[in-house]
Amino acid sequence: MMQHQLLLVLLLASALSDCPTRGFPPLLPPKYSDGAPSRTTYHKRLQKYFPHVNPRIPRMGRDVVRVVTHNANYQRDLWKTGDNRKRIKADLEVLQASVVVLREVPKPAEAYLSKTGDVESRNEIVKPTGPLWDVLKALEYGDFHFGSCMKASFGTLIASRIPFKHVDFMKLDAIHGITFVSLLFGRHHVGLFDAKIANDIHDLIVRSYIKEKIKLYKLDYYIVAAEMPGKVRLPIIPFRSAFDALGWPHPAFTSWRDMESDHIFVAKNAEVHLLGAYLYLSFASDHLPVLADFCVPGAEPVTHFHRFPKGTLLLGIFAVLFLTLITGFGMYYWIRSKLDPL
Structure with missing residues (x-):
């Protein structure tokens, strides 16, 4: 079982503005340039398992900070055809994230192992999206495991347009001042160990958050904000893998059954304004990315993604x-x- 946990602190502005919650023009998924099968070919089958998947993610607007989690899967794409970095780059360019959390990024920190054994900088996943990153920092955090094939350990890569500031734990510099703190962490897991997952999350929350008496909200693939104050009780979620949805009964080693997407957990006080959470239709990896949009007064829209x-x-x-x-x-x-x- 793989588990990567991330603790991230967003230092947000104080006054809430009237962030728009609707009316964004639709944002279509990218067309991969490496001959991947058409998205529309599999969309109906995916809808059977993921009826909430919206291929039209709202565009980023002013006063919006978007957090995206994506599974790098370290060398394989959904079709098992090879290196998935180009498709992840294409996803990130379209999603216009303020903060990106990449899972299963190989260690050592300087290496990204591809199918052919080539070694490239881990930043190459993010760097080709160009000047979108005002500051690029990285943190490997949580539990690492050893892959059965590459014999390499894996961690989590964080990249952000908002400058990082290291204190006792990772923080993001405030936009126009620091007035309150919102805690966020993401989780990547695989397998049928729902009880173990619930216990692990509960322990992590108790250690980090409950002592600060902050309510916790879970943004899961049902796209709801379920309140989880005090002791955490997670519902048993019928995870399905993207491989199963596309009709392959025996996935390769790069996927596991009964998993669907990364989750974003947000511990926040009442002032934080969540605009929405989305599960993104992507075939760049065997996990589907999760997005969460927050209203942050003073945040500028990301306008320098597309070259x-x-x-x-x-x-x-x-x-x-x-x-x-x-x-x-x-x-x-x-x-x-x-x-x-x-």
């Missing part, structure tokens, strides 16, 4: 060169006409 397509960039360069050439010839003949009156 110009290469064709558009080349066309722009050609246009600039052409205009420069025309201007140069014009100046040449104008100067020549002034010097030669005949």
Whole structure:
């Protein structure tokens, strides 16, 4: 059983603004560029298991901080065709996250092991999304396990547009001042050990949160905020794997039955405004990403995710060169006409 736990503290602004909860234009999933099967081919089958999956995630707006958890799965995609980093990059570019939590990132910290055995920086998963990260920091946290194939241990990678600040535990710098604290942690688990999972979460919450008398809300794949104050009682959730939903009865080693998605748990006081939680339809990994949008006054919308397509960039360069050439010839003949009156 794999368990990666993350403790993250969001330092948010004090006054709540009227964050929009509807009216966002739809955000369509990306089209992977490496020949992956069409999303629409499997969407109906996925709907059978995941009727709440919304392929149209709201776009990011002003005063919104989005937390996304994604399973890197360290080398395989859902079709077992190889390295899944390109698809994870495509997901992150579309999801426009303020904070990304990547699961199953291999250790050592400097290495990301691909199917071919190549070693690349773990930051390559996030870095190609470009200047979206004002500050990139990483933390490996929680319990690590040894993979049966690569013989490598795995941890959790955190990346954020909001600068990190290390104190007793990881904190995010406040946006326009620090007035209250909201605790958040994510969990990645696999298997039928519902009772064990519930006990582990309960112990973690008791150690970290109950002493501070903060109510806990669980944002699970039902897309509800279920209050869990005091002693935690988790419902027995019928997890289904994405592999099962797509019709493969015997998943490969990169997936396990009876698992569905990462969960985001939020411990918060009454002032925190949750806009919504979503389960994202993605085939980049065998876990489906979970998103949570929070209203944070002063947070700027993420507008620098999407780069110009290469064709558009080349066309722009050609246009600039052409205009420069025309201007140069014009100046040449104008100067020549002034010097030669005949």
